[in-house]
Amino acid sequence: MAEEVTGEGTKFDLKPNDELRFEVETKQTVVMEMTHGKGEVFGAELAKNKKYKFNSGAKVAVYTWHGCQIKISFPNLVGTTEVAYISKETPMLMYLNTHAALEQMRLKADEENMRGPRAIIVGPTDVGKSTLCRILCNYAARLGRAPIFADIDVGQGQTDIPGTIGALSVERPSDVEEDYSQLSPLSFHFGHKTPQTNTALYELLIQRLAEVINMRSEKSKRTNVSGVIINTCGWIRGAGYELIKNTAGAFEVDLVMVIDQERLFNELKRDLPHFVHVVLLPKSGGVVERSQSSRGEARDAKIREYFYGIDNSLYPHNFEVKFTDVKIFKIGAPVLPESCLPLGMKAEDNKTKQVPVMPSMSLLHHVFSVSAANSPEDNVVETNVLGYVVITAIDMEKQCFTVLAPSPRPLPKNILLMMDLQFMDIK
Incomplete structure (x- = not known):
């Protein structure tokens, strides 16, 4: 049965093999605490009397083999409610x-x-x-x-x-x-x-x-x-x-x-x-289908978390990079139609080809992987990446980008691989 969770908090008594499920839909933080017994979240044990914080979009399922008591609250709100429920049908x-x-x-x-x-x-x-x-x-x-x-x-x-x-x-x-x-x-x-x-x-x-x-x-x-x-x-x-x-x-x-x-x-x-x-x-009864917009929001949240951490615990850096200091590539080129090819010639498979990308305003807000490759002549496609940056500003006159990066200048390597994903750095 679903219960409303108030700003002051609500306690749930779970019997053995019960599962408490809730999803954080508001923009506020939800605090969860196990006050008695033993419980786990997706196989990770909960510590007794420790307060766990979950932000918007989090889906949480507390399972107990032995029974426990869970308290859920909104520390910054009064009167706001959220729905949580205990399920006895769990895989x-x-x-x-x-x-x-x-x-x-x-x-x-x-x-x-x-x-x-x-x-x-x-x-x-x-x-x-x-x-x-x-x-x-x-x-x-x-x-x-x-x-x-x-x-x-x-x-x-x-x-x-x-x-x-x-x-x-x-x-x-x-x-x-x-x-x-x-x-x-x-x-x-x-x-x-x-x-x-x-x-x-x-x-x-x-x-x-x-x-x-x-x-x-x-x-x-x-x-x-x-x-x-x-x-x-x-x-x-x-x-x-x-x-x-x-x-x-x-x-x-x-x-x-x-x-x-x-x-x-x-x-x-x-x-x-x-x-x-x-x-x-079987799937869990707590699993729900997500819309395309919610999937997009989850991707943005994951990218933001990479740079800013959970609850803004990390402090990324913004600095300028000259056009001449980096080489930008996109992996995969569109296949040329047969009408554009000489008679009898077949189109080359360019799906795994590294294609140079020239600096332009179209690169704004795109996410880029920083390749571990030392030069474009290396096997860039199959080389792992060291991290990610986002181009947040482009100055065509000064011939430089402003990038958002997890660490201070300089970039560890100079080969950037362009993604289809974009991220707006809005604080």
């Missing part, structure tokens, strides 16, 4: 069983000195794929494991900003308030909000990410045994389905978890090799 027991199965595979891998489980989570948009990844990573970390979390959902950006794919080693449970934001991920520039924009580049980067993860696993037994958990986007039809199969092959997965999509489950069971286990899991 957490099935998620725990999935974790237990993965742990059994890790124990066997440890004994036989083999590679640990590699699991990919697939399904349509807004069914809780990212949440399940977080739960499984946190449970593994609580047992002393260090699984690699690979995020190839370019529209959301759980390990880094949107428009990238990457991975990080989860050596400790994620922060209840900040997720994995304080860790340093390995990231590759994709530059778009959806794989559909450039599937050739997307597949190339997935292959590259899988190679790097294999190299990391070979150097650390703990990492190798702990395995890999892969989050995907919600594109599951047509070319999207082919991408799922190709991704499973690139990472050599042992387990495919399909959330809330029986047709996809049956298709993958039919098409994937027999040694790959395919399981169907």
